[in-house]
Amino acid sequence: MGIFLRTFRDIKGLPVISEQTGKKYGTIQDLCFAENGTILGILVQFTIRHLFLSIHDVQHVGKDAVMIKEGSRFQHIKELTTKPIFFATHRGVQGKELLSSSGSSLGTIHDVYLMEELGKIIGYEATDGFFADITEGRKIIRTNQPIAVSDDAILIKCLNE
Structure with missing residues (x-):
């Protein structure tokens, strides 16, 4: 069995459900990660707000739902000691x-590739624009090196460099 890859697009909007009780807490709204590409957690959309859930509370990421431990602690973003980088919201990298x-x-970031069970970002899907996407397709850039994130760009070390 090889490494199973997912994109953020695959998991966005999935319900977040207790593995023990079946209670639905909300849906995945965003992915939170550290500068080195390690996934810190997910941003869960509740009825009227978003709350952070540590990746350590995620038990399984299925095709149709994300299963979490019962009693998992959801936190307001302001409570976090490590400021995460967001993919899509909060001035994210997308x-x-x-x-x-x-x-x-390498283009503009369109999506990220994640290792099985959301452990680490291992690549980026980049676009050069609508017409390039149609004629050439989007580029998949693999990396296992830390990234630098600024307000303007994301700097990575590609595996083929």
């Missing part, structure tokens, strides 16, 4: 320029 450590523009 839509930012992706640069290689050699200074080449």
Whole structure:
């Protein structure tokens, strides 16, 4: 069995459900990660607000739902000691320029690739725009190196550099 990859697009909107009781808490709204690409947790959409859930509380990520431990602690973002980087919300990285450590523009970030069970970001899906997507397709850029995140761009070391 090989490594099973998921994209953020695959998990966004999935219900977050207690593994023991079946209670639905909300749906996945965003992915929160550290600068080195390690997933810290998920942002869960409740009825009127978003709350952070640590990745350690996630038991399984299925095709149709994310199963969590009963009694998992949801936190307000302001309570977090480590400030996460968000993918789509809170001035997230989606839509930012992706640069290689050699200074080449790799496109604009469209999605991220995650290892099985959401352990770490292992790649990015980049776009050069609508027409390039149609004629050439989107690029998949693999990385296992830490990233640098700024307000303007994401800097990565590609595996083929």
